[in-house]
Amino acid sequence: MRTLSVLGTRPQFVKYAPLAQKLRNNFDEVLVHTGQHYDYNLDKIFFNELNLPKPDYELGIGSGTHAYQTAMMLLALEPILEREEPDIVLVYGDTNSTLAGALAATKLQIPVAHIEAGLRSFDRKMPEETNRVLTDHCATLFFCPTQTAIENLTHEGIYRNVAHTGDVMVESLNLFKPFAERSKVLKQHNLKTKSYRLATVHRPENTDSIINLTMIMDAFADLGNVVLPCHPRTEKMLKHFELWDDVKAAVTVIEPVGYVDMLALEMHAKTILTDSGGIQKEAFLLGVPCITLRRNTEWVETLERGWNILVGANREQIIECTHYHKPHRLKAHPFGEHASDNIVKELQTWWNS
Numbered sequence: 001m002r003t004l005s006v007l008g009t010r011p012q013f014v015k016y017a018p019l020a021q022k023l024r025n026n027f028d029e030v031l032v033h034t035g036q037h038y039d040y041n042l043d044k045i046f047f048n049e050l051n052l053p054k055p056d057y058e059l060g061i062g063s064g065t066h067a068y069q070t071a072m073m074l075l076a077l078e079p080i081l082e083r084e085e086p087d088i089v090l091v092y093g094d095t096n097s098t099l100a101g102a103l104a105a106t107k108l109q110i111p112v113a114h115i116e117a118g119l120r121s122f123d124r125k126m127p128e129e130t131n132r133v134l135t136d137h138c139a140t141l142f143f144c145p146t147q148t149a150i151e152n153l154t155h156e157g158i159y160r161n162v163a164h165t166g167d168v169m170v171e172s173l174n175l176f177k178p179f180a181e182r183s184k185v186l187k188q189h190n191l192k193t194k195s196y197r198l199a200t201v202h203r204p205e206n207t208d209s210i211i212n213l214t215m216i217m218d219a220f221a222d223l224g225n226v227v228l229p230c231h232p233r234t235e236k237m238l239k240h241f242e243l244w245d246d247v248k249a250a251v252t253v254i255e256p257v258g259y260v261d262m263l264a265l266e267m268h269a270k271t272i273l274t275d276s277g278g279i280q281k282e283a284f285l286l287g288v289p290c291i292t293l294r295r296n297t298e299w300v301e302t303l304e305r306g307w308n309i310l311v312g313a314n315r316e317q318i319i320e321c322t323h324y325h326k327p328h329r330l331k332a333h334p335f336g337e338h339a340s341d342n343i344v345k346e347l348q349t350w351w352n353s
Contacts, residue, residue: 005031
């Protein structure tokens with residue numbers, strides 16, 4: 001069977017890492033990188049660090065509006081799919097690359113497998129939510145990380161070819177955690193274990209709103225000891241709103257880091273403040289309290305188990321919850337094990353049938 005994977009962003013490289021070699025060992029695998037993330041610290045460093053195979057196709061789409069990115073990816077993907085004639089296209093997560101891969105394959109009547117199917121935040125203002133829903137309604141195979149994801153698909157009338165595979169990011173974390181334990185990133189930035197709060201901000205709802213961005217950065221300044229690996233979009237908007245100098249004076253701003261160094265920063269933080277989906281889950285798995293700078297999350301399991309709190313961009317809530325959120329450590333998690341093996345097995349079963 002010939003499989004074709006479509007990747008484009010940092011979280012997708014992480015999701016692909018546990019699967020890469022297993023797909024190539026079992027199938028004729030083609031890898032397409034759309035170039036949705038193209039900055040070195042969001043792209044090449046991840047391929048190098050995670051030992052990912054060199055893409056067979058690099059589309060170099062780059063930045064742009066959602067419409068532009070998705071349209072350019074569709075235009076570039078169609079001739080590749082026609083040339084390679086894959087038996088199934090694998091798409092990962094909820095980005096514009098995910099949706100473009102699913103749409104391009106569906107238009108050519110090529111089956112689609114969605115890895116991380118069924119996640120829902122129930123907030124259609126989030127572009128990721130639209131991408132998830134549309135991708136699931138294009139897909140043929142649904143690889144769900146949790147039981148909640150299966151239930152979400154059931155409520156939308158999707159029953160066939162739905163598998164509870166577990167979450168590939170659990171494997172990525174376990175695979176690269178030993179490397180993170182040897183990381184020098186804390187020493188490089190003169191940080192000590194549990195002496196700092198780690199923050200990430202990148203979602204447009206926060207970065208593109210002067211009110212939200214100001215309240216979040218004011219909260220970071222009041223909290224103190226905040227380390228912020230700064231996403232290029234966040235830096236751009238901080239400068240646009242003339243907040244950059246004040247933020248750099250109050251917060252330890254560092255360049256974006258690779259996956260291994262980011263894991264190290266997460267492991268040793270006393271609290272994580274983030275609007276990222278993946279980092280919420282990593283905080284949960286690493287046992288680090290998490291404050292989420294959003295009003296909703298697709299990872300409801302982290303809320304139900306008391307490890308994560310939603311605060312939005314409210315300055316007072318960010319400060320209060322950061323100070324008083326002290327969850328009890330959990331012995332088990334709901335995200336499963338051996339997801340990559342389960343996905344390969346499901347692909348083989350589908351192909352044989």
